[in-house]
Amino acid sequence: MARRAETIELAVLGLLHEGPMHGYELRKRLNLMLGWGRVLSYGSLYPTLKKMLRADLIEEETTAVTPVTRRPRIVYRVTEAGHTEFERLMSQVDSTAWEDDNFDIRFAFFGRTDMEIRLRVLEGRRTRLQERLDRVQRELAMTQKEVDQYAAELQRHGVESVEREVRWLSDLINAERNDSQAVTLRKEP
Missing domain, CATH: 1.10.10.10 (Winged helix-like DNA-binding domain superfamily/Winged helix DNA-binding domain)
Structure with missing residues (x-):
């Protein structure tokens, strides 16, 4: 896009x-x-x-x-x-x-999207955020002594926000997979 x-x-x-x-x-x-x-x-x-x-x-x-x-x-x-x-x-x-x-x-608009596409987008988002989180945590460890308490607090807040979104995405992915398995089980004779 x-x-x-x-x-x-x-x-x-x-x-x-x-x-x-x-x-x-x-x-x-x-x-x-x-x-x-x-x-x-x-x-x-x-x-x-x-x-x-x-x-x-x-x-x-x-x-x-x-x-x-x-x-x-x-x-x-x-x-x-x-x-x-x-x-x-x-x-x-x-x-x-x-x-x-x-x-x-x-x-x-996920309600109008195929489950496989939803899963790929959710997994891609989670991977991207995990990469961002890893980078920020590395940078945070290197700069911890160089920043004042407010800058450190802002960095901590950013890390917690990304961690929260990664957990949310993981929960959504698990729910999608469980729904997919339930549908598959209902279809089997």
Whole structure:
């Protein structure tokens, strides 16, 4: 994925699978999905929507003017090509799938993803975080004497946050595997 623009496209396609939405609703839902640390501006959303319209991934419909709105609203809906693109993006399993910018969005739509793909993405994310954790712990051990108590506390907090996410991912992976085994057992005669 080409980072932010394609991540926004994936999120828009995923949200529009739930039903048509206007730009304000899409932005509100995307900001909830992206989390408190990342806010999506209209300056990022509308160019992405225009690009998606040109690519026939979405279509727009203008609603009637009402006394409340005073102007027509444009409602976006996903097209057949958009459905196909969403499936393609969700089935990609490469390093971008578990990077910080993409993982949360992909995870939000895991319910529409094959179990094998979910497992590969979860395992990739866990491996990436474990590598990051190992590196930070090595660096922390080397710099422990060089930093004041607040910098050390911030480093400790970062390590604990990553450790917590690694445990969470391990629990999710185990649950996926157990669900897979339960399904396999139910299918056997």
